[in-house]
Amino acid sequence: MSRAKPPERRKMIRATVARTSRISRNFVTVTLTGEELAEFEHQGFDQCVRLFFRRDGQDILNMPTFSNNAWLAQFLLTRVTNRPWVRNYTVRAFRTDPLEMDIEFALHGDTGPASVFATSAQPGDPVGIFDEGIGYLPAADAARQLIVADESAVPAALAILEGAPETLQADVYLEVPDADDIREVETPADVTVHWLARNGSGDVPGNLALRTLRSSSFSVVPQYTWVAGESALVTGVRRYLVQEVSVPRSTVTFIGYWRYGRASPG
Ligand SMILES: Cc1cc2nc3c(=O)[nH]c(=O)nc-3n(C[C@H](O)[C@H](O)[C@H](O)COP(=O)(O)OP(=O)(O)OC[C@H]3O[C@@H](n4cnc5c(N)ncnc54)[C@H](O)[C@@H]3O)c2cc1C
Numbered sequence: 001m002s003r004a005k006p007p008e009r010r011k012m013i014r015a016t017v018a019r020t021s022r023i024s025r026n027f028v029t030v031t032l033t034g035e036e037l038a039e040f041e042h043q044g045f046d047q048c049v050r051l052f053f054r055r056d057g058q059d060i061l062n063m064p065t066f067s068n069n070a071w072l073a074q075f076l077l078t079r080v081t082n083r084p085w086v087r088n089y090t091v092r093a094f095r096t097d098p099l100e101m102d103i104e105f106a107l108h109g110d111t112g113p114a115s116v117f118a119t120s121a122q123p124g125d126p127v128g129i130f131d132e133g134i135g136y137l138p139a140a141d142a143a144r145q146l147i148v149a150d151e152s153a154v155p156a157a158l159a160i161l162e163g164a165p166e167t168l169q170a171d172v173y174l175e176v177p178d179a180d181d182i183r184e185v186e187t188p189a190d191v192t193v194h195w196l197a198r199n200g201s202g203d204v205p206g207n208l209a210l211r212t213l214r215s216s217s218f219s220v221v222p223q224y225t226w227v228a229g230e231s232a233l234v235t236g237v238r239r240y241l242v243q244e245v246s247v248p249r250s251t252v253t254f255i256g257y258w259r260y261g262r263a264s265p266g
Contacts, residue, residue, distance in 0.1 A: 010131040011039050011067040017125040018100060020118070025180040026108075026151065028118050029092065032101045032127055040101070040129065042094040044163040045136040046156035046228065046255075049091060051103065052084040052128030053117050061126040071130065075266070084128065086266040087114040088257070090156040101129070104155035106177075112263060135226070135255050136160050142224035142251070145170040148213060148237050150206040150229030151177060152257040160226065161187050171222075175209040175229070204260050206233025214240055224251050231256040 015034035022028050054061050062082050064071040075083060093102040105118035136156075138145060147170055149157040154174050161172065169190040175198065176182060182195040196208050206229050225247065227237040234254040241247040258264065 005135070005137055006133040007041060007043070007131045009041065012063055012065065012071065013037060013039055013129040014061075014063065015101070015127050015129055017121045017123055017127065019123055020121050023104065024178075024183065026106060026177045027181060028105050028107060030103050030105060030118055030121050032103065032129070033099060035099065037099040037101060040094065040131065042091065043134050045134045045160050046226070047091045047134045047159075048088050048132045048156070050086050050130040050132060051089045051114070052086050052130070053114070054126065055083070055085055055113070058084070061128060063128040085113045085117070087264055088132065089114070090159060092155045092159055106151035106154065135228070135253055137253065138224035143167060143169050144220055144223045146222035146225040147172040148209055148225070148227040148229070148233070149173070150175045150209060150233055151181070152230070153228035156228055158185060161185060161191065164188055164191070173209050173213060175206060177205070204230065204232070206230035209233055210236045210240075213237060218245055221245060221247060222251070226253045228255040228257050231259045
């Protein structure tokens with residue numbers, strides 16, 4: 001479930017919050033800005049970054065300084081009270097003039113520091129960024145695709161669709177907490193987006209998408225599948241496709257974005 005294509009060159013980047021904007025009941029965009037963003041190599045699709053931000057009570061953002069894999073050891077050797085929070089987020093959009101990066105947060109109340117950060121972020125708040133590369137890597141001839149996401153992976157799925165060629169044929173299942181979170185999406189002509197809203201059902205996120213997929217019939221077997229979100233969703237989709245639809249294992253990219261009832265380490 002690791003990222004498939006790490007960036008060739010990367011560095012720890014410091015930025016600040018420029019503004020936030022509410023998309024819908026459960027999604028907010030946090031726009032980051034700063035000169036060091038010029039060092040960021042935007043690849044698009046589901047490109048993900050480690051996002052560093054301050055813990056409660058910290059005046060400064062104490063970022064790791066190593067720009068290679070040693071950053072993690074450096075981070076872990078720092079006393080917990082001096083560490084920043086670190087979480088994984090997708091680069092929803094990147095612009096060079098002015099230099100800005102949009103991160104789209106699926107809010108889940110006050111149960112996680114990243115969700116709280118996105119809700120309360122103010123212009124000027126410091127953040128750190130470390131590129132983690134992309135996972136969406138279809139074969140060049142994989143025209144027929146399946147894309148499945150819960151709310152945490154909706155930003156990545158939408159970025160994938162924005163970067164898709166006009167020839168893409170795909171079924172896209174996007175599960176969100178509420179009907180208010182459904183939005184208009186421009187896609188190539190042969191892409192069908194199925195929005196699935198839990199609407200207060202109390203279901204664990206991802207269950208609805210998995211159930212829906214299992215009850216859909218596949219007239220054409222997907223040549224490439226990308227599924228991301230809650231751990232049980234991604235493993236469930238992969239198992240179903242491989243065992244019951246006879247999809248070759250190697251054509252399924254499945255990335256666990258979070259685990260129900262368990263905080264991200266860091
Ligand atoms: C490659 C990658 C890209 C990602 N991109 C995005 C993105 O663009 N936007 C985005 O919103 N998320 C994204 N995520 C998921 C995000 O990193 C996790 O949801 C993360 O756990 C949120 O951190 P937190 O501090 O809010 O909660 P944590 O402290 O990690 O968790 C606290 C509690 O909240 C629960 N929880 C965590 N996430 C969710 C959720 N989404 N819904 C409901 N409950 C949750 C946990 O199970 C735990 O019980 C991505 C993850 C990966 C690995």
